Amino acid sequence: MKQDIILAGVGGQGILSIAYVIDNAALADGLFFKQAEVHGMAQRGGAVQSHMRLSDGTIWSDLIPKGEADMILSVEPLEALRYLDYLRPDGIVVTSSTPFRNIPDYPEIDKVLEALHKAPRSVVVDSEKLAKEAGTVKAQNVVLLGAASSFLIIKEASLLGTIETLFGGRGPAVLESNLKAFALGKKAALGS
């Protein structure tokens, strides 16, 4: 059993928090993992990606070879497109449809979404809307995690347990909106 995931987004969107939740949930499930992340320069509003590898056996490379990724999980649609050539032909793209426009030449969003829908399996959720509905627009990353949860080889209970550890310290309201964001993301993905 293995699953290779490219996590993508823009610096500041909480990609590394998603990684944190998956890491800890994987450990709780008794899985081995390697998760290569980007620090430094790329975090200042630049493209950020993380290679997340889960397995019950040996994992050699920290980086996912091209064609080996089972999933692209992106908090931003343009960033999801950037890594398509890492995806296996039957891999799945789970992404937000909400563009993060901090560059002058951001392509037309319709073209971006059209390209995403061309992937054999894609789940596109409106993370901004759902996060607002959950109570905080900051929880878009957790919406995406919820959207991906049904396709992960990790138990949902382990994911939720780690979300509780991560956000529990920031007060009940924060935790509640993140749990809601997760649930809304999951529901949207199953309905899409």
Next chain:
Amino acid sequence: MSRQILLGDEAVALGAVHAGLSAAYSYPGTPASEILEYLVRLAAETQAFTAVWSVNEKVAYEEALGASFAGKRALVSFKHVGLNVAADPFMNSAITGANGGFLVVSADDPGMHSSQNEQDSRYYVQFAQIFGYEPSDHQEAYDMAREAFDVSERFGLPVLMRLVTRLSHSRSPVATREPRPQNELNKGLAKDWILLPVNARRRFGQLLDRQAEMVRFGEASRFNVLRLAEGDRKLGVIASGVAYNYFREALAGEPGLPSFLKVSTYPLPEGLIRELVGHVETVLVLEDGYPFIERQIQGLFGIPGKTVLGKLSGALPASGELSPDIVRRALGRPPLPALAPSGLPLAGRPPQLCVGCSHADTFKALNKALEGASGSNVFSDIGCYTLGALPPYNAIHSCVCMGASIGMARGASDVGLHPAVSVIGDSTFAHSGITPLLGAAQADTDMTVIILDNATTAMTGGQPTYGSGERLLRLVEGLGVPKEHLRTIEPLPKNHDKNVQIIKDEIGHRGLSVIVAVRECVQEQRKKRS
């Protein structure tokens, strides 16, 4: 035995702590910063050892060396170019030797994710003629860090561990073991540590005498793994560090493996290399960084009757970071089937100054002040403000190494460039801007130095800084900068016109002036609020 999720950097740090670490020093730099960040957190929690952000890498090295002199186990860590700054004490510490176990961690950045070059620290291991480790994964990072202190005490020498970005910044579970207690105080011998020629010659002789033993020790190390494939004499693979993982990844689904040698220690385990090379016709060398191993086994004339493939032969790219895909290709395996790129042109998303960053306001004012000044030059340094090179600012014209902006502005001014402007962050100024400014102050060089005091080392994640606020102003004044030409500005949009005028005035002054731009990094402000 417990399992913890650790970054590669943190695995080294925890390995050191469990080896009885007493003191750790560092100056921030990607990808090494997380080593000391972890140690600072742990030291605050446990109060069991010292962990300090030093003023620069040379100072950090000397502080750690002092702890080793005192008989305690010490660690110093930095990014690869930090070892250039610390090269003087580093080279000489191979002569003094180490007393308490001394681990030097140098994190390379193949591919230059956030560095000015991709130099390979293994050359420093060879240059100093000490023992070195190169882990391939997190568990090895932990285990080798633990072992390194014993090895350092066994040989009486510092030991260097080479990391690369990929491992430093990858997270994985690590099995940890019972910690060992710290050493007692036990001073080094003066005759070993006073490098007068009479002592240094003797100590250098002793260093040379230990070389063969180091090679033998490496050959016996469990981290160097030799496997000869019985019936297969065609290809043998030599792989070190993370390149070993890419090799195993590429062939993971196949029934057998070719002969291989995993190299994890330096000086090279020569005997193991001879065995492998003797067994096969073609040797493929896989290493992230420079062709360090390949060049040594290839030599000037190659190996008669054998083919050596690697970066020198063109089998792998000579620059950049290795990847599983590159190694797969070098092993002659076809690419895996993958989805095609979308075909849509994807705009790049480079890093940028944060919205509201004080540096942006300084650059806007500086650009305005320099409008019409033909032939001017803005020498910059390294930090977030280096992003002033990008549009819309296009405000700087050089960025070389920490502290270079002040010395370069002086040199350019000495030969007639005007205006010569230097732009340097507060942390970089403390690191290596003070000494060149001392010289320029005595000469009253015709140049303008702008120190960007945002009260932090922002670029590398917000570590503390030494030269900030009042302390910085007093320091600059103490260097001999005339008081009337030591000005401060507050880089905010509302102060733009005033700031432009101040910069213009000081550029107009045909002697040394220093302008300190004071406003806190907005990311740090945010962290304090939350």
